[in-house]
Amino acid sequence: MGTDESDSLIPKQRPCMWMAVSATLIAACGSFENGACSGYSSPTESAIISDLGLTTSQYSVFGSLLTVGAMIGALGTGPLADYVGRKWTMRISSGVCVAGWISIMLSQHAWSLDVGRFCTGVGIGIFSYVVPMYMAEIAPKELRGRLMVSSQLMVALGMTMAYLLGIVVTWRSLTFLGIFPCLVQLIGLFFVPESPRWLAKIGRIKEFEVALQRFRGKDADIHDEATEILDSLASSAIVPQAKVQDLFQRQYIRPVIVGVGLMALSYLNGSSAILYYASDIFESAGFSSGDLGTIVLAAMPVPLSIVVGLLLDRIGRKPLMLFGAAGTCLGCFLAGASFLLKEYEGASTLVLAMNLTGITIYVAFFVVGISGLPWVIIFEIFDLKIKAIAGGIATSVAWLACWLVSYTYSYLESWSAAGTFFMYCGVCAATFLFVIKLVPETKGRALEVIHVSMSSDESHALNNAVK
Structure with missing residues (x-):
């Protein structure tokens, strides 16, 4: 990187921030792509059906293939990311x-x-695994949460842009919203370093040191961090390359349970159903149209994601996740109660207010405490030895849960709308208990320290001390 005489006047943190932020934003183009893909099918449904003469069931297949492809992509990403x-x-x-x-x-x-x-x-599916992995491996520990949550912000931004642009452009033109971030990323990746931890893992030590120095700044002392990374890799190298059955070994079982459990609970709580079918939910409650509620919900994720970015490295992951789980539980309960009350009173003002309030609370707390934080956690708790396999499984579980909820919602809603939301409320409550009992606080801790504490017999004591 070029320098000049003014460099001596710049605080040492700024060069570190510049490269870390640049690489994070380039990687986050993949997260924007995730949001654009997820949001594409909603505003284009009627136009695609009309132009191509599709049936509703054919369009449903089109929509569901996104999560099917994502599950497959996520499963193979770990070995691919380790190899290339x-x-x-x-x-x-x-x-x-x-x-x-x-x-x-x-x-x-x-x-x-x-x-x-x-x-x-x-x-x-590939992006959902490799983007947070890359971000976790390049970020300074003091900024890791703040930089990684940019992934959540970009997903929200991509989805919001798809909703809004889908109103004013054709469905064929809207595809450029998905192509553009990919082109930006393809170009940008030529200008940022590879993950230092991956370079060290494959034995390219000189390149590892150069990459780490670029991420930390030319004046930064990287000796201690480089030594810590290399020592951790040397210890893990004694053990043969991890296989699926190795995930059940004593030193890995807790991070695997935490990672897979978090991903499953974060999507079994009804999030995909509420976000995908918000308009239908409002209309079922008695609103004449769900457009107003949908627009309100579409506008919430971006500013709330910014708030998460500001708070994550200050108050920590665990308090935010507990806050989110409690809030989503309340939101589901209010929504379920509104449908239960509707059976007795019809679409009264109280029912409509409870439904809108419940769904709005749910989405707000989901974005703040549930949406992106499990992705931060899983790439902090899995060490390099098991990250490829465990991370791929956890990511696939997330997409499987997302598909399961979105696929079953219409059947559950026809059975009982109130019962459906009370079920989601129960999952949110289970998430709260799961986070209290098993999820560690990782704020401000080096990845290698987290891995040791998660795999040691003293991990519970260490995690309790952090709380």
């Missing part, structure tokens, strides 16, 4: 997404539309 590196994995994902969007843009038949949707699903 974090940067090349992001390049591959960008290429797959661009190919998918082009297929959608040029579609004249249902099959090419489905192929494109499946490809974009595979791409965001």
Whole structure:
């Protein structure tokens, strides 16, 4: 990196921040892509059905293929990221997404539309794993949470942009919203270093030191951090490369339970149903149209994600997750109670107010405490030895839970809308208890320290001391 005489006047933290933030933003283009893909199907439904002559069931297949592709993409990402590196994995994902969007843009038949949707699903499945992994491995421990939560912000921004632009442009033109961040990332990756921890893992020590120095700044002393990383890798190298059955060993079982459990609970709580079917939920409660409520919900994630970024490295992950779990529990309870009350009073003002308040509370607390934090946690608690396998499994579980909830919601709602939300309320309560009992606080701790504390017999004592 070029320097000049003014460098001596710049605090040492600023060079570190510049490269870390630049690399984080380039990686976060993959998160924006995730949001754009997720938000694409909602505003384009009627136009695609009309232009291509699809049935509702055919469009449902088109929508669901995103999560199917994401599950498959997430499963294979760990070994791929370990073999070719974090940067090349992001390049591959960008290429797959661009190919998918082009297929959608040029579609004249249902099959090419489905192929494109499946490809974009595979791409965001890869992104959902490798983007937070790369961010966790390059960030200084004091800024790790703040930088990683930018992934959540970009997902929210991508989804909001898809909703808003989908109102004013054609469904074919909207595909450029998905192509653009991929092109930005493909170019930007040429200008940022590879993950230092991955370089050290494959034995490229000189490149590891250069990359770490670039991320920490030319004047930063990286000796202690580099030694800590290399010592951790040397210890893990004694053990053969992890396999699926190794995840059940004593030193790995707790981080695996925490990671997989968090991802499952974070999506079994009804989030995908509420976010995907918000308009239908409001109309079921008695609103003449769900558009106003949907617009309100679409506008909430971006500013709330910014708030999370400001708070995460100050008050920690665990308090925010407990706050989010309690709030989503309350929101689901109010929404469920509104549907229960509707059975007796119909669409009264009280029912409408309770429903709108409950859903709004749910989304607000979900964004603040649940949406992005499990992705931060899993890439902090899995060490390099098991990160490829455990992270891939946890990510796939998240997409599986997302598909399961979105697929079953219409059936559950036809059974009992009130019962459905009370079920989601129970999952939110279980999440609160799970976080209290098992999830460690990782704020301000080096990744290697977290890994040791999670795998040692004294991990519970260490985690209690952090609380």
